[in-house]
Amino acid sequence: MLVNSIQSFSPPRRILMGPGPSDVHPRVLAAMARPTVGHLDPSFVAMMDELKALLQYAFQTANPLTLPVSGPGSAGMETCFANLVEPGDKVVVCVNGVFGGRMKENVERCGGIAIVVEDAWGTPVDTAKVAAALAANPGVKAVAFVHAETSTGVESDAAALCALAREHGAYSIVDVVTSLGGVPVRVDAWGADAVYGGSQKCLSCTPGLAPVTFSPRAAAAVAARKTKVQSWFLDLNLVMGYWGGAAKRAYHHTAPINALYALHESLLMLREEGLEAAWERHARHHRALVAGLEAMGLGMLVAPAHRLPQLNAVRVPDGVDEAAVRNRLLERYGIELGAGLGALAGKVWRIGLMGQSCSATNLTLCLSALETVLAEMTAPIREGAALPAAAAELYGR
Amino acid sequence: MLVNSIQSFSPPRRILMGPGPSDVHPRVLAAMARPTVGHLDPSFVAMMDELKALLQYAFQTANPLTLPVSGPGSAGMETCFANLVEPGDKVVVCVNGVFGGRMKENVERCGGIAIVVEDAWGTPVDTAKVAAALAANPGVKAVAFVHAETSTGVESDAAALCALAREHGAYSIVDVVTSLGGVPVRVDAWGADAVYGGSQKCLSCTPGLAPVTFSPRAAAAVAARKTKVQSWFLDLNLVMGYWGGAAKRAYHHTAPINALYALHESLLMLREEGLEAAWERHARHHRALVAGLEAMGLGMLVAPAHRLPQLNAVRVPDGVDEAAVRNRLLERYGIELGAGLGALAGKVWRIGLMGQSCSATNLTLCLSALETVLAEMTAPIREGAALPAAAAELYGR
Numbered sequence: 001m002l003v004n005s006i007q008s009f010s011p012p013r014r015i016l017m018g019p020g021p022s023d024v025h026p027r028v029l030a031a032m033a034r035p036t037v038g039h040l041d042p043s044f045v046a047m048m049d050e051l052k053a054l055l056q057y058a059f060q061t062a063n064p065l066t067l068p069v070s071g072p073g074s075a076g077m078e079t080c081f082a083n084l085v086e087p088g089d090k091v092v093v094c095v096n097g098v099f100g101g102r103m104k105e106n107v108e109r110c111g112g113i114a115i116v117v118e119d120a121w122g123t124p125v126d127t128a129k130v131a132a133a134l135a136a137n138p139g140v141k142a143v144a145f146v147h148a149e150t151s152t153g154v155e156s157d158a159a160a161l162c163a164l165a166r167e168h169g170a171y172s173i174v175d176v177v178t179s180l181g182g183v184p185v186r187v188d189a190w191g192a193d194a195v196y197g198g199s200q201k202c203l204s205c206t207p208g209l210a211p212v213t214f215s216p217r218a219a220a221a222v223a224a225r226k227t228k229v230q231s232w233f234l235d236l237n238l239v240m241g242y243w244g245g246a247a248k249r250a251y252h253h254t255a256p257i258n259a260l261y262a263l264h265e266s267l268l269m270l271r272e273e274g275l276e277a278a279w280e281r282h283a284r285h286h287r288a289l290v291a292g293l294e295a296m297g298l299g300m301l302v303a304p305a306h307r308l309p310q311l312n313a314v315r316v317p318d319g320v321d322e323a324a325v326r327n328r329l330l331e332r333y334g335i336e337l338g339a340g341l342g343a344l345a346g347k348v349w350r351i352g353l354m355g356q357s358c359s360a361t362n363l364t365l366c367l368s369a370l371e372t373v374l375a376e377m378t379a380p381i382r383e384g385a386a387l388p389a390a391a392a393e394l395y396g397r
Numbered sequence: 398m399l400v401n402s403i404q405s406f407s408p409p410r411r412i413l414m415g416p417g418p419s420d421v422h423p424r425v426l427a428a429m430a431r432p433t434v435g436h437l438d439p440s441f442v443a444m445m446d447e448l449k450a451l452l453q454y455a456f457q458t459a460n461p462l463t464l465p466v467s468g469p470g471s472a473g474m475e476t477c478f479a480n481l482v483e484p485g486d487k488v489v490v491c492v493n494g495v496f497g498g499r500m501k502e503n504v505e506r507c508g509g510i511a512i513v514v515e516d517a518w519g520t521p522v523d524t525a526k527v528a529a530a531l532a533a534n535p536g537v538k539a540v541a542f543v544h545a546e547t548s549t550g551v552e553s554d555a556a557a558l559c560a561l562a563r564e565h566g567a568y569s570i571v572d573v574v575t576s577l578g579g580v581p582v583r584v585d586a587w588g589a590d591a592v593y594g595g596s597q598k599c600l601s602c603t604p605g606l607a608p609v610t611f612s613p614r615a616a617a618a619v620a621a622r623k624t625k626v627q628s629w630f631l632d633l634n635l636v637m638g639y640w641g642g643a644a645k646r647a648y649h650h651t652a653p654i655n656a657l658y659a660l661h662e663s664l665l666m667l668r669e670e671g672l673e674a675a676w677e678r679h680a681r682h683h684r685a686l687v688a689g690l691e692a693m694g695l696g697m698l699v700a701p702a703h704r705l706p707q708l709n710a711v712r713v714p715d716g717v718d719e720a721a722v723r724n725r726l727l728e729r730y731g732i733e734l735g736a737g738l739g740a741l742a743g744k745v746w747r748i749g750l751m752g753q754s755c756s757a758t759n760l761t762l763c764l765s766a767l768e769t770v771l772a773e774m775t776a777p778i779r780e781g782a783a784l785p786a787a788a789a790e791l792y793g794r
Contacts, residue, residue, distance in 0.1 A: 001446060001447065001449075001450035002450075003450050003451055003453075003454045003668050004668070006447045006450065006451060006665060006668070007665070008424075008428065008661075008662060008665060009428065009431075009444045009447070009658055009661050009662070010431065011431050011432055011433075011434045011438075011440055011441065011444075011658070012432075012434065012438075012440050013432050014432065014433075014434045014435065014438065016433065016434075016435060018435055020651060021433050021435060021436070021651065021654060023433070024432070024433040024655075027405075029430040029431075029432070029433075029655075030430060031405065031406065032429055032430055032655060033426040033427060033429055033430035034406075034407065034408050034426075035408055035409075035410050035411065035421070035426070036408075036411075036413065036418050036420070036421040036426075036597075036603055036604075037408045037409065037411045037413075037733075038411065038413060038415055038418060038733045039418070039604070041408075041409075041411065041727075041733065042727075043408055043409050044408065047406045047408075049398060050398065050403045050406070052398075053398040053399075053400050053403065054400055054403060056400075057400045070468055070469050070472075070605060071467055071468040071472060071630065072467050072630075072650045072651050072652075072653065073650065073651065074629065074630040074649075074650040075467075075468060075472075075630050075650075077629075077630075078628060078629060078630045082628075102629065105629045106629055108625075109625055109626070109627050109628065109629055110627070198651070200433075200651055206433055206653065206654060206655040206656070207433075207436070207651040207652065207653050207654055207655075208467060208605065208651075208652075208653030208654075208655075208656055228505075228506055229506070230506050230507070230627050230628075231475060231479075231506065231627075231628060232471065232474075232475060232499065232502045232503055232506055233468065233469075233471040233472050233474075233475045251738070252471075253469045253470065253471040253472075254417060254418065254469050254470065254595070254597055254604040254605075255469075255604065255605075256469065256603065256604050256605030256656070257418060257603060257604055257605075258421075258426075258429060258603040258604075258605075258656075258659075259603070259605055259653070259655075259656060261406055261408070262655075264405075264406050265405060265406070268403060268404070268405060271400050271401070271403070330438075330439075336434075336435045336438065341648070
């Protein structure tokens with residue numbers, strides 16, 4: 001590629017209704033564009049304290065070890081595993097989708113032994129199976145599970161799984177990347193030990209940061225490790241010299257200043273709305289989305305009791321080219337839906353109602369556009385589908 | 398902290414003349430605030446190709462494996478070590494400042510054996526000592542060194558060190574965090590193998606991204622590893638599924654979309670100026686800065702032949718409280734200088750002339766403000782120092 005032909009990049013305006021990133025509010029984008037200051041600037045250090053308090057609110061925790069990791073959700077995941085798991089440690093890993101599988105990879109790459117408890121994709125983690133695995137394997141160091149599986153849209157019972165881990169003297173490692181801000185995440189009430197989220201889902205910040213929180217007993221375990229954390233970059237014993245709140249912050253790495261401005265603003269918007277109100281908003285629009293989808297004759301992957309409001313896996317009807325539908329939605333309406341991952345590739349769409357994307361406006365547009373496109377692609381156009389027929393006329397097939 | 402009292406954060410306007418971040422141009426901040434799109438959006442994927450080409454230009458390389466790691470410079474460092482170093486591998490690590498010491502930590506945390514070649518802080522890596530270490534230790538896998546030591550402002554001879562590594566059948570791992578865009582970095586001409594930079598120094602982008610490039614032979618070594626890379630997040634065998642340029646990009650992690658907009662714009666500005674012109678600008682303002690500092694009676698840490706134009710370690714005069722000087726510069730003028738690190742704490746200031754911060758405007762302001770503050774703090778005010786005396790009158794001591 002000739003670099004001389006490259007010009008400034010102007011992204012198209014999209015409506016982000018996939019598995020994340022979600023729509024970012026102009027307030028957050030404006031915050032991100034404020035002038036960069038140094039990572040040891042007194043004004044910035046004061047902002048870091050606020051950011052920590054806002055994260056504690058979002059996680060519903062008083063854990064002092066609460067901070068945004070300077071990387072995406074995967075770096076947050078690795079922070080939890082690399083800090084808590086030492087070579088030879090046994091970890092029960094619950095796998096019911098893509099991200100549980102990634103946890104297993106993390107355990108093994110830390111030199112740990114993964115004891116996998118599998119459940120079918122689209123179903124929650126089976127607490128009884130986890131209990132059996134713990135009973136059969138004495139000395140398990142941690143139980144790891146995904147609260148909200150982004151690949152399927154399933155919620156698992158975090159409170160029960162954390163309690164089970166504690167009963168067996170194990171730490172819990174919990175992925176709340178997709179749940180944080182969208183459904184109740186109650187780190188202290190659950191007694192969760194190492195928890196990581198992502199900035200770009202229900203917090204509606206730009207992607208690239210991973211909030212994490214460690215319980216005091218998990219933090220003590222990290223401080224008392226026999227071996228060094230295998231990642232220098234993610235070693236919380238070092239990171240806390242900067243984020244720990246000491247009067248003098250020690251340089252570890254240069255914080256992603258402007259990204260942190262954005263996270264501060266997005267968390268502030270969550271606090272202004274209130275967590276309970278945000279959870280209620282996600283639940284309400286989810287009910288409307290499902291009603292609309294079912295009225296179109298579409299089915300959901302997940303049973304009602306286990307559905308995440310913010311991530312809706314919708315079965316692709318037989319004979320429909322799922323990618324062609326997504327492409328037309330993107331090209332004509334600017335709407336991004338998610339494809340299925342892994343075993344669900346080609347079989348589901350993933351419709352995100354996350355954070356700012358979870359609004360009556362987005363929902364109504366999405367349903368209407370999807371109905372139109374599906375009608376166009378399945379000849380003949382169904383009787384009585386006035387809007388799709390008219391729209392198809394207008395746009396041409 | 399009560400979260401209810403938190404408001405939007407408005408950073409002060411600073412003039413960033415420390416060791417990074419450097420001043421970010423409004424064009425780059427504006428790019429960062431453009432609407433977020435999905436990480437698999439066709440428009441974004443096309444932008445990624447441009448970004449790779451611009452990085453190849455900045456690195457002066459044709460390496461296909463060239464991409465921005467989704468984390469700060471430390472994550473770029475860890476990408477190079479975690480991908481190239483396997484347990485038991487011997488690595489010669491050149492330590493002549495803070496960042497060489499960090500390389501040693503990386504080698505050891507990857508299970509490698511670090512053979513340390515030490516040089517005094519403020520001097521370059523001694524090529525003869527490295528040759529001796531290679532001769533004394535057959536089978537060394539890699540030679541790691543910092544091209545531009547941010548802690549001291551010293552440039553080492555990257556071409557000679559890369560050649561030496563190659564002669565001994567070893568890979569070279571090169572830190573160009575502070576050099577990239579400020580002085581010649583010629584990855585292909587050097588024959589360098591694994592090279593990492595940072596976004597927030599002479600590229601004048603916001604902090605949080607680490608450009609890396611791997612030579613074809615280094616990329617082949619990563620692909621042929623006997624063991625898995627210990628970091629899932631930084632495993633280039635997986636990351637390349639997304640960044641590799643295949644027709645179909647495979648999801649690995651969610652890219653930091655808006656940060657990448659910013660890097661694209663900052664690299665575009667570098668291309669518009671031209672690399673040679675940028676290098677010449679850094680050299681010119683450096684000469685002016687040194688002349689001004691010497692006229693004030695201040696001395697430089699590093700011998701002229703090894704000075705980095707973009708990072709100037711200036712000796713703190715006896716009896717001067719270095720932190721008080723920096724604080725006054727920050728509070729009154731908004732100028733940020735860097736403190737000494739490690740062995741140099743309290744002994745030097747680090748004055749950065751990086752990227753957008755490297756201008757006649759910044760330089761002139763910095764010299765004048767520093768002279769004023771130093772004069773105020775060393776009683777009696779020197780004869781003939783009209784500006785400082787007048788300013789001291791104006792501002793009060």
